[in-house]
Amino acid sequence: MHKKLFIPGPVEVKEDVLQKMATPMIGHRTKDASRLQRSVSEKMMKLLYTNNQILLSTTSGSGLMEGAIRSCTRKRAAVFAVGAFGKRWYDMAVDNNVPADLFEVEWGTPTTPEQVDEVLSTGKYDLITVTHNETSTGIMNPVGEIGKLLKAKYPDVIFCVDTVSSAAGAKIEVDEWGIDVCITSTQKALALPPGLAICSFSQKALDAGRQVENRGYYLDLVKLYDYIQKKDHQYPSTPSLSHMFALDYQLDNILAEGLEARFARHKEMADYVRAWANKHFELFPAEEYASNTLTNIKNTKEISVSDLNKKLAMRGYTISNGYGKLKDKTFRIAHMGETTLPEIKELLANIEDILGL
Numbered sequence: 001m002h003k004k005l006f007i008p009g010p011v012e013v014k015e016d017v018l019q020k021m022a023t024p025m026i027g028h029r030t031k032d033a034s035r036l037q038r039s040v041s042e043k044m045m046k047l048l049y050t051n052n053q054i055l056l057s058t059t060s061g062s063g064l065m066e067g068a069i070r071s072c073t074r075k076r077a078a079v080f081a082v083g084a085f086g087k088r089w090y091d092m093a094v095d096n097n098v099p100a101d102l103f104e105v106e107w108g109t110p111t112t113p114e115q116v117d118e119v120l121s122t123g124k125y126d127l128i129t130v131t132h133n134e135t136s137t138g139i140m141n142p143v144g145e146i147g148k149l150l151k152a153k154y155p156d157v158i159f160c161v162d163t164v165s166s167a168a169g170a171k172i173e174v175d176e177w178g179i180d181v182c183i184t185s186t187q188k189a190l191a192l193p194p195g196l197a198i199c200s201f202s203q204k205a206l207d208a209g210r211q212v213e214n215r216g217y218y219l220d221l222v223k224l225y226d227y228i229q230k231k232d233h234q235y236p237s238t239p240s241l242s243h244m245f246a247l248d249y250q251l252d253n254i255l256a257e258g259l260e261a262r263f264a265r266h267k268e269m270a271d272y273v274r275a276w277a278n279k280h281f282e283l284f285p286a287e288e289y290a291s292n293t294l295t296n297i298k299n300t301k302e303i304s305v306s307d308l309n310k311k312l313a314m315r316g317y318t319i320s321n322g323y324g325k326l327k328d329k330t331f332r333i334a335h336m337g338e339t340t341l342p343e344i345k346e347l348l349a350n351i352e353d354i355l356g357l
């Protein structure tokens, strides 16, 4: 039996979208490939509210995160982490010989503009990374406010944002917020199979990248950018055309739903799960910064999360345990992608039944 995924990626993929992955192949150096990749890029620009160039990468979100910090850090990067995925960016910097410092906060709390201001006022950094939606803790950071700070006081600093688990589930206004590299991947709120990463790439990020000597090869974002300018949206190596067929189709579905309606649906599910969590357990993150795409719930009743998941599996559902050091201390319910409120209600009713709540 297929177990319906309520985990924060991969998520359920609609049957018709899955079918698009089986589209017959085309040559990757053809006009059809150019047309497909241009179409995906134009739709992604709408989704991210940007006029910046979109880059597609046959990796996952982590691929473009590594590419961004390596390609665009000239002097030193400040990595702001509110959980495991934020810290991943620091490990990538270290492993690539990119000078970087890590600024962590207690799990469950956000990165604030005040913290960013304090760090940047040292003048040591020319690039920062911030996680929009930290999947390990369930925090959604105030990226718009941080962007406002950068525009006002640090206009030369490159602003890299991880929106892997929020893009297509929450409004992210790349141009308005001044995000230079906005990264996501297919298997979360976009509701496609894993295997393709997407980012927007600003002129400022491009100019910074040109000053960096060793940007690597496969994940050199400047090379990707230059190549698609020269070759009409084609890529230096063979990309996952299957993902692009499916993404092009799924973006039509997303735009047809309406972006505001889609974000409202996510918010409605989040509100419902949060209220449920507050009734039976507690929320892990500070509530005013709680994510709209997943809810991280404190295991105040000390239930066995793995037993719960085994029993849910027999009924055809899967949720997530706490991430890393939060294993068994919290559990996570994702409400992203094509998931609907009735499905969330059905899941929670089953959890109540199993736990005797």
Ligand SMILES: *Cc1c(COP(=O)(O)O)cnc(C)c1O
Residues within 6 Å of the ligand: 008, 009, 060, 061, 062, 063, 085, 131, 133, 134, 135, 162, 163, 164, 165, 185, 186
């Ligand atoms: C899933 C996730 C990642 C990693 O993305 P991959 O596509 O698995 O490489 C990074 N950041 C956040 C916030 C995530 O949720």
